[in-house]
Amino acid sequence: MMNKSGAYNDNPFLAEYYDYVPVYENRKDIDFYKKYARDSEGEILEMGCGTGRILIPIARAGRNITGLDLSDYMLERCKEKVKKESGEVQRRIKLVKRDMSDFDLSKKFNLIIIPFRAFQHLLSIEDQLKCLECVDKHLNDNGKLIIDFFQVNMSFLTNPDYKVEKEDVSEIKLPDGRKLRRTTRIAKQHRAEQCNETEIIYYIIHPQGKKERLVQAFPFRYFFRYEVIHLLARRGFRVVDLFGDFDASELNDHSPEMIFVAKKRGPNSLKRL
Numbered sequence: 001m002m003n004k005s006g007a008y009n010d011n012p013f014l015a016e017y018y019d020y021v022p023v024y025e026n027r028k029d030i031d032f033y034k035k036y037a038r039d040s041e042g043e044i045l046e047m048g049c050g051t052g053r054i055l056i057p058i059a060r061a062g063r064n065i066t067g068l069d070l071s072d073y074m075l076e077r078c079k080e081k082v083k084k085e086s087g088e089v090q091r092r093i094k095l096v097k098r099d100m101s102d103f104d105l106s107k108k109f110n111l112i113i114i115p116f117r118a119f120q121h122l123l124s125i126e127d128q129l130k131c132l133e134c135v136d137k138h139l140n141d142n143g144k145l146i147i148d149f150f151q152v153n154m155s156f157l158t159n160p161d162y163k164v165e166k167e168d169v170s171e172i173k174l175p176d177g178r179k180l181r182r183t184t185r186i187a188k189q190h191r192a193e194q195c196n197e198t199e200i201i202y203y204i205i206h207p208q209g210k211k212e213r214l215v216q217a218f219p220f221r222y223f224f225r226y227e228v229i230h231l232l233a234r235r236g237f238r239v240v241d242l243f244g245d246f247d248a249s250e251l252n253d254h255s256p257e258m259i260f261v262a263k264k265r266g267p268n269s270l271k272r273l
């Protein structure tokens with residue numbers, strides 16, 4: 001089995017290029033998470049914080065946040081970015097290297113977020129439950145957990161057309177003159193396991209003409225709505241809100257995302273679950 005972190009800990013190039021990829025840079029999730037961060041009192045924990053794409057804006061908005069990630073490369077890049085922030089923002093940020101399914105920070109948070117599908121790197125139910133157990137241990141009684149997933153497009157699990165590379169980033173020029181183009185493909189579909197072996201392929205052209213083809217190959221777990229609700233319930237979480245996109249719209253057949261807001265214990269309070 002490949003590295004647990006979605007290959008982020010095997011490939012330094014992922015941290016190097018992450019913040020230049022327009023499909024990451026242009027995601028509409030930052031304001032959504034910032035709003036929950038502003039509304040929550042006390043400390044915030046981001047699990048799978050990566051290069052700080054969401055973590056830094058939350059700290060800039062005045063909140064104390066701990067970022068946890070398993071990848072040295074992503075954390076290193078995040079640290080470099082944090083160093084460029086004002087002293088005040090820097091003091092609001094703590095970074096720790098931990099596995100999100102096995103950690104003890106010996107403190108509690110009012111808001112725990114697992115953005116941009118990081119939970120989908122946890123393949124086994126055992127790891128998923130261990131992760132939620134860690135959340136339970138670190139969340140204050142009145143605190144909130146927010147996890148997002150993509151809403152499954154069934155054809156990704158069955159249609160062989162996805163095995164062919166498709167461009168998702170057309171050529172862009174990086175500040176140092178390198179050029180980056182990116183494609184994605186599904187190398188293997190495992191419908192029964194709800195897991196696809198995904199490849200994200202970076203084509204780099206250096207100013208002197210050298211060409212590289214770099215592949216992020218990782219298994220990605222596909223989650224369904226009711227599966228997540230049951231999974232959360234097994235660790236005593238109830239869903240208090242469910243959205244289909246970061247504009248807080250209701251989940252429907254066409255929604256790209258599934259965003260769960262959960263609290264500890266008690267019956268599910270949301271009628272439309």
Ligand SMILES: C[S@@+](CC[C@H](N)C(=O)[O-])C[C@H]1O[C@@H](n2cnc3c(N)ncnc32)[C@H](O)[C@@H]1O
Pocket residue numbers: 004005006008009047048049050051052053054068069070071074098099100101115116117118121122
């Ligand atoms: C798609 S990136 C998201 C980064 C950031 N949250 C964002 O929204 O830009 C997923 C991150 O999850 C991290 N990750 C994956 N599995 C992990 C695990 N088991 N424990 C901690 N971090 C993990 C990866 O290293 C990577 O930085």
